[in-house]
Amino acid sequence: MPDHKGTSYSDGFGIFNKISEEEFDVPSKNYLRLFMLNTENKLFTYDELYEYILPNVSRYVFSRKYLAEAENNPRKRETMILDAISHLRPILDNKDRGAGGELGEILLYLFLEQDLKAPKLFSKVELKTSASDYVKGADGIHYRFRASDAGKKIMQIVIGEAKIQNELREGIDAAFASINDYITNNTQDRSLLDRHLLEQIVDEEEAAEIKEYIVSIPRKPRETVFGIFVGYSVKYDGSNDSNDEYAEKIITANVKQVLAYKERIIEKISEYKVSNYEFNFYFLPFHDAARDRKTIMQSLTQGKPHLAWGDIKNG
Numbered sequence: 001m002p003d004h005k006g007t008s009y010s011d012g013f014g015i016f017n018k019i020s021e022e023e024f025d026v027p028s029k030n031y032l033r034l035f036m037l038n039t040e041n042k043l044f045t046y047d048e049l050y051e052y053i054l055p056n057v058s059r060y061v062f063s064r065k066y067l068a069e070a071e072n073n074p075r076k077r078e079t080m081i082l083d084a085i086s087h088l089r090p091i092l093d094n095k096d097r098g099a100g101g102e103l104g105e106i107l108l109y110l111f112l113e114q115d116l117k118a119p120k121l122f123s124k125v126e127l128k129t130s131a132s133d134y135v136k137g138a139d140g141i142h143y144r145f146r147a148s149d150a151g152k153k154i155m156q157i158v159i160g161e162a163k164i165q166n167e168l169r170e171g172i173d174a175a176f177a178s179i180n181d182y183i184t185n186n187t188q189d190r191s192l193l194d195r196h197l198l199e200q201i202v203d204e205e206e207a208a209e210i211k212e213y214i215v216s217i218p219r220k221p222r223e224t225v226f227g228i229f230v231g232y233s234v235k236y237d238g239s240n241d242s243n244d245e246y247a248e249k250i251i252t253a254n255v256k257q258v259l260a261y262k263e264r265i266i267e268k269i270s271e272y273k274v275s276n277y278e279f280n281f282y283f284l285p286f287h288d289a290a291r292d293r294k295t296i297m298q299s300l301t302q303g304k305p306h307l308a309w310g311d312i313k314n315g
Contacts, residue, residue: 005206006113006120007059007067012052013114015045016284020255022262026150026269030279033115034258035282042238044248044287050296050307053106057300058084060109061125064203080301087125091298094312100293103300104162105139110228111282118158120144138182142227143210155213155222156278164231164286164293171230172261176268179226183274225278231293234285258283 020034037044061084068077089102105124112118121141140160148154161178165171213220236253238246269275275286286292299308 001304005203006063006117008056008110008113008120009059010114015052016111018115020259021252022259024266026266026275026280028275030264030265030269030281032258032265032281032283033111033179034112034255034283036159036251036254039250040249040254041263042241044285046292046296047307049165050299053103053110053296053300054109054305055081057081057088059260060106060120060123060199061085061087061231063122063126074196085301085303086292088297090301090303091294094217099162099296100290100295101162103293104164104229104231105160105295107231107284108160108162108227108282109140109247111229112140112142112158112160112227112280116142116144118144118227121157125268140227148221152221155210156225158225158227158280160227160229161180162229162231164289166233166289168230168232168261168283169264171232172265175228175230176272179228179274180272223278225280227280227282229282229284231284231289233289234287250312253283257285270285 015037016035017038018033019036020032022032022034024030024032039045045199058070062070062080067292070080091100102124109120109123113120119142122145122265138159139162142158142160144156144158145219146154146156159182161175161182162202163171163174163178165174177310213222234250234254235257236250238249238253241249263280265281267278299306
């Protein structure tokens with residue numbers, strides 16, 4: 001079963017190798033966490049990625065209440081993955097510019113639960129289905145606790161944003177634009193949490209604690225932080241490398257590629273005047289981000305048990 005009150009499965013998360021973690025203050029603490037899949041014959045092991053994502057799709061799509069009910073209902077449990085897949089956005093044609101974008105939202109969910117240890121309150125799919133008036137907002141809402149300098153327990157509401165774009169710079173810029181839109185225009189989250197959250201929390205102890213920080217008046221101290229997933233195309237070629245050389249050099253090249261944008265992230269925090277928030281960035285490279293996300297999600301939305309990755313291998 002999932003641990004740390006999260007909903008996702010930890011078994012398999014080891015496919016993601018943390019190759020660098022950077023901290024900086026502006027003035028809040030911020031984190032850049034760089035992950036990478038293993039390589040096999042100079043290709044990222046997307047098959048392992050797919051086989052980790054597949055059993056977690058239903059954990060991402062459905063609420064805690066639904067998942068608990070399914071545990072005690074064999075019929076619902078057996079069909080849950082098919083039901084979950086039906087909630088994902090189908091890929092209609094090659095001109096669909098947003099094709100495969102939900103992969104970023106699923107990966108964001110997994111990184112926030114498994115690395116940040118921030119259990120899901122709502123996924124984007126739940127946000128669409130749990131409240132009919134919720135049109136704009138986060139790609140996910142998670143939570144965790146921290147201790148203040150004085151030792152006081154503070155709840156962090158983790159607002160998730162996910163972008164997968166070929167250009168790393170464009171992904172970062174798009175993430176900050178979404179965050180700015182969220183801060184500027186979003187007025188629905190308090191109402192959403194008040195009306196829909198507690199009815200979906202099954203664990204009575206957890207529900208009681210969350211209620212103290214979200215719906216009680218006066219509530220216990222809390223703060224908003226951001227969790228951001230950015231997928232992008234790695235720039236390293238390495239066509240003349242041996243497989244062993246490639247496996248080593250792509251790590252170094254990838255770290256260099258991402259950290260080259262550290263100053264831009266700092267500039268964006270200043271530009272949007274959001275230095276009062278904590279940011280947790282998660283970066284993951286693809287060979288061709290737009291192509292690969294579409295191929296992975298196409299297999300997923302078609303309910304295939306294994307990744308049909310011929311398009312990636314031959315691309």
